[in-house]
Amino acid sequence: MIDKDTLKRLEFDKILETAATFAHCEASHDGALAIEPLDSRQEMELRLGLVDEIRKLTRLGIALKLAPFEDITPQVKAVRPAGAVIAPVALQRFIPTLRVMAAVASQLSFRSDVPLLLAEAGCVTGFPDLLNPLEHTVNEEGEILDTASRLLADIRGRKKGLTARIKKRLEEIVRERHTAIFLQDDFITQRSGRWVIPVRMDSKGMVPGVVHDVSNSGETAFMEPLEIIGLANELENLVADERAEEIRIVRQICDWIREDAEAILQQFEALVELDILNCIATLSDRLKSETPVIADTPTILLKSARHPILTLMGKEVVPLDLEMAAENRVMVVTGPNTGGKTIAIKNAGLLSVMALCGMPVPALPGTVLPMVRSILVDIGDEQSIEESLSTFSAHISKISSIIGHADRDALVLLDELGTGTEPGQGAAIACAVLKELQNKGALVVATTHLTEIIGFVQREPGMVNAAMAFDRQKLAPLYRLVVGEPGESHALEIASRYGLPERVVSFARGMIGTMEADFHALLRDLKEKREQLDRTLSELSEREEKLSRAESNLVDRRDEAARLVQDAREKGLLEAQQIISKARREVAAMIDEAKREKAREAKERLDQAAREVEAALDGLHPEENVDPEAVSAGDVLFVKPLNCDATILSVDRRAGRARVRAGSMELDVALSSLLKPKGKEPKKVRKQRARQQEAESAVQEPATSINLLGRRVEEAIGELEPFLNHASLERISEVRVVHGKGTGALMKGVRAYLAGHPLVAEFRTGERFEGGDGVTVVTLR
Numbered sequence: 001m002i003d004k005d006t007l008k009r010l011e012f013d014k015i016l017e018t019a020a021t022f023a024h025c026e027a028s029h030d031g032a033l034a035i036e037p038l039d040s041r042q043e044m045e046l047r048l049g050l051v052d053e054i055r056k057l058t059r060l061g062i063a064l065k066l067a068p069f070e071d072i073t074p075q076v077k078a079v080r081p082a083g084a085v086i087a088p089v090a091l092q093r094f095i096p097t098l099r100v101m102a103a104v105a106s107q108l109s110f111r112s113d114v115p116l117l118l119a120e121a122g123c124v125t126g127f128p129d130l131l132n133p134l135e136h137t138v139n140e141e142g143e144i145l146d147t148a149s150r151l152l153a154d155i156r157g158r159k160k161g162l163t164a165r166i167k168k169r170l171e172e173i174v175r176e177r178h179t180a181i182f183l184q185d186d187f188i189t190q191r192s193g194r195w196v197i198p199v200r201m202d203s204k205g206m207v208p209g210v211v212h213d214v215s216n217s218g219e220t221a222f223m224e225p226l227e228i229i230g231l232a233n234e235l236e237n238l239v240a241d242e243r244a245e246e247i248r249i250v251r252q253i254c255d256w257i258r259e260d261a262e263a264i265l266q267q268f269e270a271l272v273e274l275d276i277l278n279c280i281a282t283l284s285d286r287l288k289s290e291t292p293v294i295a296d297t298p299t300i301l302l303k304s305a306r307h308p309i310l311t312l313m314g315k316e317v318v319p320l321d322l323e324m325a326a327e328n329r330v331m332v333v334t335g336p337n338t339g340g341k342t343i344a345i346k347n348a349g350l351l352s353v354m355a356l357c358g359m360p361v362p363a364l365p366g367t368v369l370p371m372v373r374s375i376l377v378d379i380g381d382e383q384s385i386e387e388s389l390s391t392f393s394a395h396i397s398k399i400s401s402i403i404g405h406a407d408r409d410a411l412v413l414l415d416e417l418g419t420g421t422e423p424g425q426g427a428a429i430a431c432a433v434l435k436e437l438q439n440k441g442a443l444v445v446a447t448t449h450l451t452e453i454i455g456f457v458q459r460e461p462g463m464v465n466a467a468m469a470f471d472r473q474k475l476a477p478l479y480r481l482v483v484g485e486p487g488e489s490h491a492l493e494i495a496s497r498y499g500l501p502e503r504v505v506s507f508a509r510g511m512i513g514t515m516e517a518d519f520h521a522l523l524r525d526l527k528e529k530r531e532q533l534d535r536t537l538s539e540l541s542e543r544e545e546k547l548s549r550a551e552s553n554l555v556d557r558r559d560e561a562a563r564l565v566q567d568a569r570e571k572g573l574l575e576a577q578q579i580i581s582k583a584r585r586e587v588a589a590m591i592d593e594a595k596r597e598k599a600r601e602a603k604e605r606l607d608q609a610a611r612e613v614e615a616a617l618d619g620l621h622p623e624e625n626v627d628p629e630a631v632s633a634g635d636v637l638f639v640k641p642l643n644c645d646a647t648i649l650s651v652d653r654r655a656g657r658a659r660v661r662a663g664s665m666e667l668d669v670a671l672s673s674l675l676k677p678k679g680k681e682p683k684k685v686r687k688q689r690a691r692q693q694e695a696e697s698a699v700q701e702p703a704t705s706i707n708l709l710g711r712r713v714e715e716a717i718g719e720l721e722p723f724l725n726h727a728s729l730e731r732i733s734e735v736r737v738v739h740g741k742g743t744g745a746l747m748k749g750v751r752a753y754l755a756g757h758p759l760v761a762e763f764r765t766g767e768r769f770e771g772g773d774g775v776t777v778v779t780l781r
Contacts, residue, residue: 345445
């Protein structure tokens with residue numbers, strides 16, 4: 001069994017996501033995403049054969065007649081209980097699905113060159129005896145058509161004719177002189193489902209009829225003339241007959257669906273499976289894939305294989321040729337960095353998974369892939385901070401698990417084997433791992449940089465070296481695998497090409513020959529350092545006692561430092577609150593001056609004060625950057641170039657830019673200029689809102705009281721400040737502040753604030769008729 005983590009590491013999920021985009025139904029879309037390796041070779045070959053027949057039809061220009069269809073499973077289940085009825089709009093969902101079934105059935109019925117498809121989808125008929133009534137019964141909006149039955153068509157025809165007679169007679173009545181003089185107007189309308197004419201309320205006794213409604217003004221009565229009451233009653237009977245016939249028709253169709261419920265579900269499942277196969281076939285055509293041979297023996301033969309994901313991305317891909325026979329179950333690939341070793345083994349694993357799922361692979365005909373039960377991989381950096389595992393520890397943990405699960409039916413892919421530790425020991429462990437996997441009979445493809453592993457593989461029977469080709473003259477990788485010979489890292493040549501100084505490269509070449517002597521010298525240095533370490537440890541033991549004594553003092557100092565930090569933080573917050581309160585009062589004074597004098601100088605001072613307040617607030621709340629990777633379409637973020645919040649329309653991470661919209665303006669900005677939202681609207685929107693608020697305030701009576709019940713002290717003061725400013729501007733001399741009694745905290749906070757407010761002359765507790773202790777009456781200056 002191949003676990004989901006392995007499939008994700010090989011990026012098989014990206015293949016399925018691409019395939020699912022070709023689905024015609026939500027059910028088949030989900031089915032394409034759920035494709036997984038099949039259990040038997042027969043199932044794999046059957047799916048490969050089905051996909052091949054669909055592709056053959058496509059090449060002949062007669063692709064399967066699949067179109068978007070609905071998942072009718074919920075509707076079938078809803079109608080299965082005896083007597084159950086579903087709405088006409090639910091019945092309409094059957095029509096596109098049954099049409100697709102009928103089209104596919106008609107297409108495959110006369111063909112003899114697609115035997116596998118006939119066996120898979122031969123049961124699909126489309127239920128023409130159900131589709132035809134449905135098409136004549138329900139339209140796309142879920143409405144019952146006249147063609148649903150002859151009786152319904154007759155009833156609706158009579159209803160239409162009778163309605164025309166009623167309207168014609170009413171039109172004649174409103175034009176008659178002895179009636180027209182009592183009418184409010186000359187139109188006809190409907191009230192409570194009855195046809196009526198508008199009669200003046202003071203003349204309703206002059207027109208024989210029944211009043212069904214009265215206008216909002218009370219001046220018009222909507223009356224049904226006596227002479228059309230009989231016709232209207234007949235029309236009501238026809239409406240009832242129409243509704244009864246519609247119910248009978250829907251019930252009849254539901255009964256037919258109930259009779260064929262099992263067959264409908266069976267054919268729907270076959271249609272979904274056919275759509276999933278078509279998804280695979282379409283993807284195969286896009287990748288120019290071929291059907292591989294599934295081998296029972298541990299054999300891999302890739303002929304000009306292309307990595308499917310790179311191909312879908314439109315990149316130029318160098319074809320991979322790889323051959324592993326049964327006598328050489330272990331292959332070790334070496335070569336320079338960026339030479340394509342990891343892509344090569346991931347390609348081999350990904351194509352193997354596709355073959356196990358019954359999917360053609362992007363390679364030439366004759367490609368052979370093994371019938372394996374499991375694929376075990378160790379690819380990528382497994383370092384885990386949460387589990388405190390280094391890269392080497394994580395690799396060893398993964399390899400241990402692989403050894404435990406490996407057998408003759410396993411394909412093992414190991415990337416950068418032996419790295420993450422001292423090269424000599426890493427090479428020894430790598431060689432032991434390869435030998436153990438060989439003894440278990442697994443098929444192994446590994447990559448490494450360690451030359452010691454190359455020598456071991458060269459000498460060991462049943463193992464083979466391979467290399468990624470390298471152009472020595474151009475110092476560039478060729479991305480081509482050469483089996484049978486080891487590769488070289490070419491680290492010095494690549495280092496020189498990428499700008500490492502030549503003197504450094506020359507020194508490194510000289511070091512290669514003296515590495516062993518330096519290693520022994522390193523051992524001597526380590527011995528001396530160990531003796532020095534012993535002396536240091538004895539000194540540390542003495543210092544440890546001193547540190548333990550000082551530890552208690554440090555705890556006390558830490559507590560004292562925490563108190564100091566808390567006091568400083570509280571002081572800073574109080575100062576910030578004072579700055580904000582002062583700024584608010586100054587802004588209120590400036591607004592008052594601007595409204596009274598309406599002078600340009602006052603406006604400039606107001607703008608300057610606003611900028612100072614904004615700068616002070618920005619100092620209290622520093623800019624908070626957002627992670628560019630977390631930005632997505634639909635987010636609302638602050639855009640520094642616009643100095644306001646805007647909506648993200650699209651994100652181009654490669655270019656590091658995003659398209660935003662602020663009001664009616666759209667533009668591209670850098671991702672680095674996006675901050676967390678500050679609630680600032682575009683200037684144009686703010687001006688419109690301000691004008692609207694001014695217009696609203698112009699028609700509203702000034703408020704003389706404010707209700708602060710249920711607020712916290714900070715919230716109450718935030719609402720009280722603009723209230724006092726507004727009252728002062730409106731020349732209100734006395735206002736009421738309702739805060740309630742409660743615990744008294746809100747009352748104390750409000751009165752403490754009022755005591756230092758420059759607009760407050762005095763305040764007092766309210767009288768009993770004013771609200772008593774729960775109200776403070778404020779006299780303004």
